[in-house]
Amino acid sequence: MYPLRLSSGSNGTGRWKLLSIRVIALHGIAFEEFLLMVLTRSLRIFSSFTCIINVEGFIVLNKNRCERNLLTKHFFSHQHRFSTSNLSRKMEMEAFETNVPVSKSETDNPTSVNEIQEGKARVDFPNSVFYNPVQEFNRDLTIAMISQYAKNHFDKINTAKSSSEEMGDAKVENNHGNGDFSKLEAGKYHENGIRILEGLSASGLRSMRFGLEVPGVKEVVSNDFDRTAVEFIERNIQKNGLEGIVRSNCDDAAMVMYQNKHPKTRFDVIDLDPYGSPAPFLDAAVQAVKDGGLLCVTCTDTAVLCGNAGETCYAKYGAMSLKGKFCHEMGLRIILQCLESHANRYSRYIVPLLSLSVDFYVRVFIKVLTGQAKVKRSVSKMAMVYHCVGCGSFSLQKLGLTIPTKGGNFKYTPAIGPPVSEKCSHCGFHQQLGGPMWGDQMHDVDFIKTVISSVEKTPGNFKTAQRIIGMLSLAAEELHDTPLYYITDELCNVVHCTPPGLIAVRSALLNAGYRVSLSHAAKNSQKTDAPTEFIWDIMRAWVKKHPVREDRLAVGTPAKAILEKTSTSEVSFEEHPQANPHSRKEGMLRWQHNPEKDWGPKPRAKKTQDGENKPEKREQNQGRRRKRQADETIDLKKYPCKHFKKGKCRYGDKCVYGHSVENDDKLDNDVDMDEVTTTTKE
Numbered sequence: 023m024y025p026l027r028l029s030s031g032s033n034g035t036g037r038w039k040l041l042s043i044r045v046i047a048l049h050g051i052a053f054e055e056f057l058l059m060v061l062t063r064s065l066r067i068f069s070s071f072t073c074i075i076n077v078e079g080f081i082v083l084n085k086n087r088c089e090r091n092l093l094t095k096h097f098f099s100h101q102h103r104f105s106t107s108n109l110s111r112k113m114e115m116e117a118f119e120t121n122v123p124v125s126k127s128e129t130d131n132p133t134s135v136n137e138i139q140e141g142k143a144r145v146d147f148p149n150s151v152f153y154n155p156v157q158e159f160n161r162d163l164t165i166a167m168i169s170q171y172a173k174n175h176f177d178k179i180n181t182a183k184s185s186s187e188e189m190g191d192a193k194v195e196n197n198h199g200n201g202d203f204s205k206l207e208a209g210k211y212h213e214n215g216i217r218i219l220e221g222l223s224a225s226g227l228r229s230m231r232f233g234l235e236v237p238g239v240k241e242v243v244s245n246d247f248d249r250t251a252v253e254f255i256e257r258n259i260q261k262n263g264l265e266g267i268v269r270s271n272c273d274d275a276a277m278v279m280y281q282n283k284h285p286k287t288r289f290d291v292i293d294l295d296p297y298g299s300p301a302p303f304l305d306a307a308v309q310a311v312k313d314g315g316l317l318c319v320t321c322t323d324t325a326v327l328c329g330n331a332g333e334t335c336y337a338k339y340g341a342m343s344l345k346g347k348f349c350h351e352m353g354l355r356i357i358l359q360c361l362e363s364h365a366n367r368y369s370r371y372i373v374p375l376l377s378l379s380v381d382f383y384v385r386v387f388i389k390v391l392t393g394q395a396k397v398k399r400s401v402s403k404m405a406m407v408y409h410c411v412g413c414g415s416f417s418l419q420k421l422g423l424t425i426p427t428k429g430g431n432f433k434y435t436p437a438i439g440p441p442v443s444e445k446c447s448h449c450g451f452h453q454q455l456g457g458p459m460w461g462d463q464m465h466d467v468d469f470i471k472t473v474i475s476s477v478e479k480t481p482g483n484f485k486t487a488q489r490i491i492g493m494l495s496l497a498a499e500e501l502h503d504t505p506l507y508y509i510t511d512e513l514c515n516v517v518h519c520t521p522p523g524l525i526a527v528r529s530a531l532l533n534a535g536y537r538v539s540l541s542h543a544a545k546n547s548q549k550t551d552a553p554t555e556f557i558w559d560i561m562r563a564w565v566k567k568h569p570v571r572e573d574r575l576a577v578g579t580p581a582k583a584i585l586e587k588t589s590t591s592e593v594s595f596e597e598h599p600q601a602n603p604h605s606r607k608e609g610m611l612r613w614q615h616n617p618e619k620d621w622g623p624k625p626r627a628k629k630t631q632d633g634e635n636k637p638e639k640r641e642q643n644q645g646r647r648r649k650r651q652a653d654e655t656i657d658l659k660k661y662p663c664k665h666f667k668k669g670k671c672r673y674g675d676k677c678v679y680g681h682s683v684e685n686d687d688k689l690d691n692d693v694d695m696d697e698v699t700t701t702t703k704e
């Protein structure tokens with residue numbers, strides 16, 4: 023049992039409390055259905071909220087002042103219980119968070135309809151929120167992955183067919199029909215084909231592309247809970263002549279999946295591509311995919327997964343994220359951990375096929391299988407991470423061990439630890455603890471290689487083919503048993519030296535007998551099985567050749583502590599024959615350059631209460647800080663300095679914020695300075 027935690031906000035001032043909530047327990051399907059109903063139907067009018075459910079009713083506290091009246095009206099009109107007295111109570115309950123749907127009125131009456139062509143699909147969509155061109159790579163990659171999955175599906179059918187033919191089982195032969203993948207056409211209905219669910223389809227572009235480009239499909243269910251979106255899905259089905267393959271559906275994605283969790287109705291493939299976090303859908307998704315089925319999940323809340331709000335990450339994914347330099351891979355491993363723990367509850371487990379950190383999002387492709395015996399190994403695939411706040415060194419702590427015993431059996435024990443002492447052995451600073459995260463393989467190299475070779479054979483099928491080949495080659499080259507990485511430039515930042523080249527660092531590791539690879543998640547990254555001590559030996563050896571100015575080595579800094587230590591190993595920077603990775607030698611397109619102006623995740627569709635289009639938040643915020651500084655009418659002294667209150671303000675009299683006590687009440691109200699300055703301007 024966990025207490026509910028108040029994470030931010032204030033009371034008595036007209037502002038609403040924002041709560042972060044931890045899942046505790048689930049009270050049966052009826053209650054769960056009730057929750058879904060409440061969250062998806064009753065609360066459509068709100069753009070953001072966090073809710074707590076208890077056995078007597080529910081409480082919703084909204085952080086948005088402008089929505090308060092609506093919220094109150096809603097509550098009183100529905101006579102729901104609304105009290106804050108339960109906040110500190112420990113309750114055994116499910117706190118269920120979901121993406122809030124956009125109401126029909128918000129997206130209705132689009133002023134213009136746009137048309138785009140992507141892959142083989144031509145689709146209409148109502149506004150830019152429904153189409154993000156930067157995600158074309160995501161869609162291309164998904165089609166390549168699902169096509170390979172479909173091929174394996176038909177290979178299995180063929181194998182079953184030939185073994186049943188050998189046994190003279192004519193019935194089985196008739197049931198399977200045509201199983202030769204090379205003869206299967208995309209865009210045609212296949213009785214024995216795969217069933218795909220796109221849970222969050224927007225205008226259905228992805229679903230249309232599945233229907234037109236993936237060979238061997240039986241059905242694509244294109245779902246969205248926004249009625250306008252579904253109208254566009256229907257329009258696009260007709261436009262692309264996909265009536266026999268793609269079917270629209272208007273419902274909450276989690277509900278669709280819960281309704282299809284029976285083994286007979288499960289999907290072969292489920293694609294989840296939400297705004298922000300997929301967390302509210304994962305429990306349903308791991309149940310609604312077939313045994314051996316493919317789950318494709320996008321997360322665009324990378325800031326949360328990468329340590330910007332560890333507590334939110336814990337609330338959503340059950341793991342503490344860290345702001346280490348390895349954070350992009352850690353984010354991937356956190357989502358894999360989360361999927362595994364959801365699957366384990368239903369005697370299922372995951373096998374990652376491909377896990378990528380791309381541009382502004384994370385995308386994982388996993389298989390979900392059933393097997394209680396394998397589920398037991400799950401704990402030994404999880405690891406906690408110790409991260410030094412001074413030098414960035416990290417160490418992993420496994421959660422459990424799987425020990426082979428006689429007769430091919432295994433026993434499971436807690437792991438031994440900790441792997442670090444209280445203070446970092448390299449620089450003397452303290453360590454943060456993050457996790458748990460997935461500590462096992464993130465990719466299936468054989469699967470990836472088959473995808474690469476099929477994309478190489480038909481590069482014209484995908485606009486982003488070169489990037490798919492580059493990224494997948496890089497992922498396949500990664501060391502698969504050494505989670506996380508160091509980034510050379512960041513190591514140099516710690517000791518203030520000029521950076522050695524990639525070949526020099528890799529040679530130093532290879533010459534000492536260690537393995538090394540790049541990570542697709544960060545340029546100049548080094549994944550290695552070398553101990554961290556040796557990483558710093560490399561830096562010390564480099565600094566000997568490229569000395570650091572004495573005045574940069576202040577007492578008490580990580581640089582001073584690390585460079586004063588004596589190295590324990592010899593380091594040779596002589597070029598090693600394998601120092602240049604294949605993907606680099608071949609000049610493959612690996613990391614993305616900024617694809618277009620203001621690229622990134624699209625915001626949810628929104629309109630003001632008067633029905634006017636709100637400018638996108640990104641546009642609204644552009645140059646805000648600069649504008650604020652330039653605006654002389656704002657007296658920032660009126661607003662309290664948070665650092666002063668904590669006794670930590672370094673600016674003294676020069677601080678632009680107030681240091682007087684009467685400002686404290688404003689501080690207690692947790693005033694957002696951006697909000698305050700905007701109001702002042704108005």
Ligand SMILES: C[S@@+](CC[C@H](N)C(=O)[O-])C[C@H]1O[C@@H](n2cnc3c(N)ncnc32)[C@H](O)[C@@H]1O
Pocket residue numbers: 120121122123124152153154157161221222223224225226227228245246247248251273274275276295296297
């Ligand atoms: C990022 S868009 C999907 C983009 C689309 N997959 C693509 O590739 O173009 C997210 C969509 O999810 C829908 N959505 C959000 N929460 C939902 C839910 N709980 N159930 C169903 N649809 C939902 C929104 O209406 C929106 O259209």
Ligand SMILES: [Zn+2]
Pocket residue numbers: 410411412413414415446447448449450451580
């Ligand atoms: Zn350290």
